[in-house]
Amino acid sequence: MSLVLENLRLPLADFALEVNVELAAPVTGLFGPSGAGKTSLLEVVAGLRRPSAGRVQLHGRVLDDAAAHRHLAPEKRHVGYVPQDLALFPHLNARANLEFGHSPGSPISSAKVVEILELAPLLDRRVHHLSGGEKQRVALGRALLASPAILLMDEPLSSLDQRLRQRVLPYLQAVRREFSIPMIYVSHARDEIEMLCDEVLEIAGGQCTRRS
Amino acid sequence: MTPDDWQTLWLTIWTAAAAVALILPPGAALAWLLARKQWPGKTLAETLVALPLVVPPVATGLVLLKLLGRRGPVGGWLYQTFGWEIVFTWKAVVVALAVMSFPLLVRSLRTAFEGVPVRLEGIARTLGRGPWNVFWTVTLPLARRGLAAGVVLSFARALGEFGATIMVAGYISGKTSTLSLSIYQLVQTGQDAHAMKLLGISVVLAFTALWISELLTRRKQPS
Structure with a gap:
């Protein structure tokens, strides 16, 4: 993976997110306390927030360049984003949620995603009839089927209890193994980070404080 | 009910429906812009849209009369270009209902969009x-109940419009005689019993429309 966040600046309510880093590991963990700016950073990469300064470059393609007033629309970035609240579409069933971003020529097939994430029994269920863990898997599958160049996951297991976390974690490992999509994985839990990530970036108060 | 009553009821319903159909596309676009975007003049637009809610309907009707009359800037152009006469025709009824229902439609649709x-x-x-x-x-799918409620509510508003309509369309039996105009006319001519019958029909119509609007608003989206 090559994600360059060059002199990136995003003013937030109490501080500014300021990051200057190049991420190259297949899976990078973002670790840090609540309110450190981790979600805001993901939203910048996804194109949902516009930085006030700096550049974002993914695999050599410029997504944001504040100096040149360049901001690529979210739909043109090929950045998959699984937000903390999952944001599944409540008016669609699981199948329609999954297919929402799937184009016919996509290199990732629905059948494979359904198989890896064991989604077949859920496909015809409405979103509000899914459990927390099932929703997580549908949201993950939906992001994968859009064939992203990078997958951003914001504390995907935080709303699940310990038992469910242990059930969903193997699915994330399977995604990492089967799809080889670079990932940025935000979590509070060290065990998740250790299990999934090759590199860890610690963020506090909008600044990168440590890289390991 | 007499054949004339049926004609009055039908005229009231179809002119109200036509008015709502006329304002739905621009109303939805404006409501979306107000709900989702920041733009210069937004507050001014909000105030202008709400104006017919607070200005006396008769005053709005007078403005429409001046604009749409054969010597008015809009009515004059329409007459010379297309040969259309607006005032004191069914077209004037539709325009009056549309203008008076527009604020309510935009407000309801805006709330619906803001709920997504x-x-x-x-x-x-x-x-x-x-x-x-x-x-x-x-x-649109997530706002659909709110949108439908807004449409029904502005339709209900149009059903009961009087002040602006009487100014710009007058009372012409069979042509501009909506329920509210007919009730006024019947009372003026001492036919109170007949007026009460039309009043009952008006109440049933308005009650049904409001009931549907309430049902649509209250039924929650699945979350």
């Missing part, structure tokens, strides 16, 4: 859908 989480629209865009596609596949 911006976040869902953002996520839809990260999945490769453009803004227009997101509007049709996410915003």
Whole structure:
């Protein structure tokens, strides 16, 4: 993976997110306390927030360049984003949620995603009839089927209890193994980070404080 | 009910429906802009849209009369270009109902759009859908109950319009005689019993429309 966040600046309510880093590991963990700016950073990469300064470059393609007033629309970035609240579409069933971003020529097939994430029994269920863990898997599958160049996951297991976390974690490992999509994985839990990530970036108060 | 009563009822319903159909596209566009975007002159637009709610309907009717009359800037142009006469015809009824219902429609639709989480629209865009596609596949389906309630509510408002309509369309039996205008006319000519019958029909119509609007508003979206 090559994600360059060059002199990136995003003013937030109490501080500014300021990051200057190049991420190259297949899976990078973002670790840090609540309110450190981790979600805001993901939203910048996804194109949902516009930085006030700096550049974002993914695999050599410029997504944001504040100096040149360049901001690529979210739909043109090929950045998959699984937000903390999952944001599944409540008016669609699981199948329609999954297919929402799937184009016919996509290199990732629905059948494979359904198989890896064991989604077949859920496909015809409405979103509000899914459990927390099932929703997580549908949201993950939906992001994968859009064939992203990078997958951003914001504390995907935080709303699940310990038992469910242990059930969903193997699915994330399977995604990492089967799809080889670079990932940025935000979590509070060290065990998740250790299990999934090759590199860890610690963020506090909008600044990168440590890289390991 | 006499054949004339049926004609009055039918005229009232179809002119109200035509008025709502006329204002729905611009009303929805404006409501979306007010709900989702910041733009210069937004407050001015909000105030102008709400104006018919607070200005006396008769005054709004007078403005329409001046604008749409054969010597008015809009009516004059329409007459010379297309040969259309607006005032004191069914067209004037539709325009009056449309203008008077517009604020309520925009307010209701705006609330409906504001009820759709911006976040869902953002996520839809990260999945490769453009803004227009997101509007049709996410915003509109999620706002549909609120939108339907707004449409029914402005239809109900149009059913009962009087002040602006009497100014710009007058009372012409069979042509501009909506329920409210007919009730006024019947009372003026001492036919109180007949007026009461039309009053009953008006109440039933308005009650049904409001009931539907309430049902649509109260039924929650699945979350």
